[in-house]
Amino acid sequence: MKNKSITTKWTILLSSTVLAACLLSACNNNNSNTNANSSPSPTVSASPTPSESASPEVATKQGKGEFVGLADSHTVEITVNGESAAYQLGEGTDSAVAALKEGDNVSFEYTEAAIEGDATAKLLTITKIEKMEKSAEDMPAQELPATKDFKLQLEGNEETRTGTLAKGDGYALYIFEQFKFDAAANKLIMNVDNNYYVEISKLPEGFKLDDVKTDAEKELKAVGDVQTMDPKEVNSMIGGVDLMVIGRSDKLTKEVIVKTVDGASFLFKVNMPVGEPSEGFGPLAFASMGSIAAQ
Numbered sequence: 557m558k559n560k561s562i563t564t565k566w567t568i569l570l571s572s573t574v575l576a577a578c579l580l581s582a583c584n585n586n587n588s589n590t591n592a593n594s595s596p597s598p599t600v601s602a603s604p605t606p607s608e609s610a611s612p613e614v615a616t617k618q619g620k621g622e623f624v625g626l627a628d629s630h631t632v633e634i635t636v637n638g639e640s641a642a643y644q645l646g647e648g649t650d651s652a653v654a655a656l657k658e659g660d661n662v663s664f665e666y667t668e669a670a671i672e673g674d675a676t677a678k679l680l681t682i683t684k685i686e687k688m689e690k691s692a693e694d695m696p697a698q699e700l701p702a703t704k705d706f707k708l709q710l711e712g713n714e715e716t717r718t719g720t721l722a723k724g725d726g727y728a729l730y731i732f733e734q735f736k737f738d739a740a741a742n743k744l745i746m747n748v749d750n751n752y753y754v755e756i757s758k759l760p761e762g763f764k765l766d767d768v769k770t771d772a773e774k775e776l777k778a779v780g781d782v783q784t785m786d787p788k789e790v791n792s793m794i795g796g797v798d799l800m801v802i803g804r805s806d807k808l809t810k811e812v813i814v815k816t817v818d819g820a821s822f823l824f825k826v827n828m829p830v831g832e833p834s835e836g837f838g839p840l841a842f843a844s845m846g847s848i849a850a851q
Contacts, residue, residue, distance in 0.1 A: 616665050616683060623660040623687075626653070632682070634662065644681040652685050661688040700849060704730050708793065708839045717840070719847065726758045727822060730847040732840050744844055752837045754845065755825040763821065765814060769799055772812035776803025779810050793842040806830065813845070820850035 621636035630645050632653055643666060645653060656662065664685040671677040704719050719730030722737040729744075731737045736745050746752035759768070769784065776782045785800040790813075798821065799814040811826040824845050828834050 616667055618663070618665055620661070620663045620688065623656045623658065623662045625658050634664070641680060644679065646681045646683045649682050649685055656685075656687060662686065663688050700728060704847070706730070706793075706843050706847075708843055710839055711835055717843075719844065723851070724756060726820065726851050727756070727817075728849050728851060729756075729844050731844050734836060734840055735844070744841065746833060746837050746841075749829075749831070749833050751827065751829050752833055752841075753827050754841050755827075756845075756848075757823045759814070759821040759823050765799055768812070768814055768823065769801060772799075772801040776801060776810055776812065779803030779808055780805030793839060794846040809834075815845065815848065817848055818850040822848060 619634070619636055621634045624633035624635055624640060627633050627642055631642050632645060633640055633642055635641075643664075646667075662685055664682050666680050666682045669679045669681070671679050700721055702721050704721075705716050706719055707714060707716055709715075717732050719732050721728060722731050722739065724737070724739055724742045731744060734747055736747055737743070738745060742756045744754040744756065773782050773784075781804050783802050783804070785802060787797050787800065790797050790800050794813070794815065797813055797815045799812070801812045803810045807830050809826075809828045809830065811824070811828075813824040813826065815822050815824065826841065828837055828841075
């Protein structure tokens with residue numbers, strides 16, 4: 557009887573344990589399912605609205621030409637390289653244009669924009685414009701004034717000197733009172749010492765600059781050290797040059813220079829001994845060479 561009672565108790569205890577285990581398992585499964593079912597849906601991030609593309613920077617261009625006049629209250633006509641074009645007036649340019657007259661040489665800055673519906677046309681808008689004084693290189697010899705003032709650096713001081721128009725073989729230039737010009741010999745000579753001079757000649761069409769350079773280097777080797785200058789480093793009084801070769805010694809400096817004006821190229825051969833007159837000769841001679849105009 558006692559054994560039967562013990563067996564019954566173990567049976568009840570085992571059944572209770574199994575039932576509890578089943579209930580616990582079912583509860584865990586329900587929690588898992590609940591958690592799985594209640595997992596939040598992935599958040600969909602809204603793509604940021606792309607900002608407007610930055611407008612491309614409008615390039616400013618530069619031009620030089622002849623002012624023709626007003627086409628209307630907001631449009632001007634300018635001739636550039638023989639071709640006329642209409643330009644819109646940008647903000648703040650009215651007063652500058654009002655001061656211009658027909659035939660004035662002008663330099664200007666402008667922008668260029670496409671015109672919708674016309675792939676070939678451009679809208680040209682002036683942003684800056686000013687009058688340019690005609691230089692000797694811009695005017696035919698017959699239009700050049702008989703005299704012209706030049707600002708020069710002489711012995712460290714800025715001075716104004718007056719040049720007188722002289723004509724050579726196919727060109728004109730201004731010379732100063734310290735010089736004389738031999739038109740027959742195409743030679744600019746310093747009065748105080750005739751060993752200071754510049755020989756001038758017009759180069760033939762189709763000449764080769766490399767050939768001129770080679771000949772200059774051979775010629776100047778007889779003087780001393782030979783150096784070919786960077787055109788950007790040449791005395792500003794002469795303006796732009798195509799070539800400058802220098803031969804130097806302790807007694808003499810000689811230079812071979814090529815300068816092109818209005819499609820004509822000129823050869824200058826400068827002879828400058830080392831001495832006191834060289835301080836005045838250099839600036840004045842370079843100013844004269846810089847004033848040359850083709851005829």
